[in-house]
């Protein structure tokens with residue numbers, strides 16, 4: 001059913017009555033680019049009679065409740081007194097409403113994407129062929145979309161906040177700048193540490209934890225990040241000393257420390273400096289058969305501190321069976337049951353062409369032999385980390401790829417708490433993020449899974465326990481996994497839920513028995529209360545005037561040890577450490593984003 005929007009906008013509070021077209025954008029550009037656009041007048045909106053799905057709400061009923069949802073000036077509010085007339089009324093009957101989706105791991109910024117585009121120039125549309133439709137590039141590579149296409153594709157799935165998980169400190173400026181170009185999405189980044197010489201030297205010298213904490217806090221605030229990630233702890237650095245593999249207890253050839261030590265020290269630092277998001281860990285032995293052992297060893301190394309295992313599908317492999325490659329999803333799911341400090345995102349693969357881009361130069365070096373097309377890029381980045389770009393094609397006829405597909409789904413379905421397993425394809429590594437509506441459909445419908453299972457390599461289907469899993473996600477489970485749980489684990493108290501005080505990032509889907517169709521084309525997407533997309537079209541020019549936010553952690557930095565870090569950095573860096581510092585003014589004036597420090601109230605539940 002079509003929605004109705006009243007054409008009269010008024011503000012009772014201040015007695016101003018404004019006549020305007022229905023799609024008025026009330027965020028006006030500020031007279032000076034230095035300031036965030038000012039609110040011109042207030043506006044009260046009600047979305048009437050849709051099914052609100054927010055299982056995190058107090059007293060929420062399974063399957064949601066049909067009710068009105070109110071917001072004023074970009075924030076959800078309690079229903080006002082009976083008889084209150086809204087400035088804008090939207091009919092939500094026959095619709096399902098959720099908060100805007102949050103993607104906690106998607107590669108959308110930083111130099112590695114540019115490298116991938118350069119490497120795969122033949123897959124990208126030539127600029128002269130790209131046409132503009134609705135202000136967007138009409139042609140764009142499916143797995144390496146341009147910034148504007150990334151924005152519209154995310155908004156068209158109902159996602160409004162996304163995080164780039166691998167911000168190498170010296171690339172932080174470009175990562176934030178690229179993300180600022182993704183108009184309509186709020187973004188953030190995770191600072192990549194754990195292969196940088198300063199941190200490895202501090203650990204090797206057995207420096208007290210407070211020194212490590214001071215270093216981690218300085219780097220997080222300097223790079224304007226919200227969390228800390230480690231990729232193949234110590235392994236990228238060891239690769240530069242000709243190591244080609246590294247287990248959790250292998251000693252680094254130069255520093256003599258182990259990945260396990262790095263994990264323990266970093267998990268503790270993240271916890272003690274007060275970051276809400278646990279250490280985000282890309283484990284050792286990416287993609288190696290039998291790597292479940294190092295994944296379980298990584299959990300032990302965390303010593304009970306919170307730890308998030310990213311793209312866990314790529315780290316859940318055994319060596320059983322005739323192919324010496326088997327699923328260990330059940331072992332990892334059991335480990336989650338036994339260790340409440342652990343969460344994971346899946347990194348589900350999708351069949352088809354994509355490109356893998358990872359800081360894990362050690363394993364991308366191995367994977368170069370699998371490149372399709374047969375070319376790759378491997379490089380060091382200022383001794384801070386590394387980078388490997390390897391194009392890849394996942395094929396159903398390949399046993400390994402088929403089993404990888406099944407292992408990902410096993411993880412989703414075996415971890416029984418949807419607030420501890422997150423929907424990711426590790427875009428673009430497992431496939432493009434545009435696979436999410438299809439994946440949601442597979443999780444909610446066993447018969448659809450069985451059909452898909454019958455199409456993969458038959459030995460992989462037989463080797464997987466997927467056929468025996470009855471579980472079907474409910475819409476409540478989907479809302480937890482893609483909204484409230486990522487908000488909670490990232491400390492975003494203002495989103496992921498449909499509760500008063502939250503930012504009005506609201507998505508309205510027309511109810512449809514075909515879940516994939518429903519999640520692929522929301523009827524309306526509201527960003528901070530403004531309807532910016534409708535059925536895959538731009539409907540609001542406010543995105544051009546409004547600045548999106550960069551969400552960052554609020555951390556206190558102890559300056560005591562900064563001179564020491566500066567000296568240490570000078571020994572391996574090619575520039576002064578202070579150059580890493582991005583000022584608030586630079587974010588605002590140069591990069592063009594609004595810096596927002598996130599907070600998570602002590603007494604708020606996850």
Ligand SMILES: [Zn+2]
Pocket residue numbers: 105107165311426429
């Ligand atoms: Zn990733």
